[in-house]
Amino acid sequence: MAKEVPKEKRFGLEVTKKKEMDPRWLEWGEVGRAEIVGYEIGTAEEGANIDKLQKKKFMEIWRPFDFIYHHSYGMVSPFFEGLLDKKLMGTRCPKCGDRFMPPRANCWRPSCKLQETEWVELPLRGTLHTFSIMYFAGTPFLRLLPAVIGYVRVEGCNMAMVIFVKEVDPTKLQCDMPVEIKFIDEPKGDPTDIYVVPAKGWKPVEDRFSWDEEGEARVVRNLKSTKEHWDKIYGKDRPMMAEVPE
Numbered sequence: 001m002a003k004e005v006p007k008e009k010r011f012g013l014e015v016t017k018k019k020e021m022d023p024r025w026l027e028w029g030e031v032g033r034a035e036i037v038g039y040e041i042g043t044a045e046e047g048a049n050i051d052k053l054q055k056k057k058f059m060e061i062w063r064p065f066d067f068i069y070h071h072s073y074g075m076v077s078p079f080f081e082g083l084l085d086k087k088l089m090g091t092r093c094p095k096c097g098d099r100f101m102p103p104r105a106n107c108w109r110p111s112c113k114l115q116e117t118e119w120v121e122l123p124l125r126g127t128l129h130t131f132s133i134m135y136f137a138g139t140p141f142l143r144l145l146p147a148v149i150g151y152v153r154v155e156g157c158n159m160a161m162v163i164f165v166k167e168v169d170p171t172k173l174q175c176d177m178p179v180e181i182k183f184i185d186e187p188k189g190d191p192t193d194i195y196v197v198p199a200k201g202w203k204p205v206e207d208r209f210s211w212d213e214e215g216e217a218r219v220v221r222n223l224k225s226t227k228e229h230w231d232k233i234y235g236k237d238r239p240m241m242a243e244v245p246e
């Protein structure tokens with residue numbers, strides 16, 4: 001948890017609470033001048049067709065490059081501060097009553113004329129509007145693959161938010177199923193502090209869309225090969241986001 005610090009001024013912000021930056025970043029910043037610090041020359045397979053690859057010579061370089069993205073969460077800061085306290089903070093328009101998660105600082109209805117919204121604590125419940133099984137992702141998420149990303153409508157809200165779905169066999173997921181919103185043990189004020197799991201007592205509804213036999217077999221095959229691939233790179237001891245059927 002962030003600890004209280006004396007008031008001070010920094011970049012115009014009257015600081016009342018903070019978590020210190022890891023001081024190692026300062027050292028990395030010094031060396032990270034994008035200069036080449038090493039290289040390797042060797043051969044690797046290349047080609048447009050996976051069954052017709054040819055060995056070719058390549059040069060690879062190491063160029064340290066890192067940055068700190070220091071920015072404000074602006075008017076939606078209470079949502080991120082709420083995450084630190086394991087609370088889901090959304091907004092509500094005092095004119096029309098619409099509730100927003102992800103939060104909006106102003107109402108979306110033209111008739112409300114950009115009415116400023118007010119903050120409300122939302123229930124940790126919702127429904128899975130739709131979802132996608134990920135076998136590939138951006139660099140920070142590769143070690144979590146395979147994963148399921150969902151669009152979740154939080155109870156009482158009109159919008160859907162993007163959130164990881166965990167603790168469920170991906171082949172059993174169904175659109176509109178009830179979910180429970182959970183927090184990671186030590187939230188950092190980031191959208192990935194929260195994820196969803198199926199609501200207690202949930203059972204797949206028969207006759208609702210799910211994969212046919214062939215489709216399900218394909219998903220299971222993809223889950224297994226994806227797990228195998230990233231296990232080779234990151235090791236077997238990693239926090240996978242999707243359950244892979246045996």
Ligand SMILES: [Zn+2]
Nearest residue numbers: 093096107112
């Ligand atoms: Zn409104």
